[in-house]
Amino acid sequence: MVGGPSILAADFANLAEDVRRARDGGAGFVHFDAMDNHYVPNLSIGPLVAASLVPRTDLPVDVHLMVDNPDNLIPMFLDAGVASISVHPEAVTHLHRVLGMIRAGGAEAGVALNPTTPPETLEWALPYLDYVLLLSVNPGFGGQTFIPETTEKIRRLREMTDLPIAVDGGINAQTAPLVVEAGARALVAGSAVYKGDPATEMRKIIESGRRA
Ligand code: DX5
């Protein structure tokens, strides 16, 4: 089991340092939320920030694309040296092609599923996937409440595949054990990490997940 900070909740003027502090708490990756004010009603960061961050951390940078038609952005994120990229199936026209583009660029390919998107959507994409990112809140904002049906969805996905499942949204020391017990392999946490000392809070979440 591995945990990592969603930098959406970090101080963007102090990003490299905020990532380092979560790493001190045992983070195994950095979750990078890209939003376009179109697919989701919020605007965040893109490939330029990824290109600045990648050389400043030894953690793999995992990009969660919440943008419509990400085809133009994917090569830019790949050039920035990110380790993995997930896309929302509702936001891409040709999922098979997009997943192939990510893998051909040397990154791991993931699909992000919204809270009510059925896991069965992935059936024919499974051979082209390296991981699944399950959204346990509606994408677009940090600091929302964990949707409890996510645990049942993790179990359903587990019956379909052995691919690593990451859970994103409302993860804290209370919800981490629930999703790990259901079969999640990676925990993404934003507000729960940056609400206090990031190293301490990251460690609390990872340890509570490991106790599950
Ligand atoms: C939601 C993002 C999440 C978000 C998680 O759109 O995908 O990564 O930053 O934030 P918390 O942990 O505060 O729910």
Ligand code: ZN
């Ligand atoms: Zn995310």
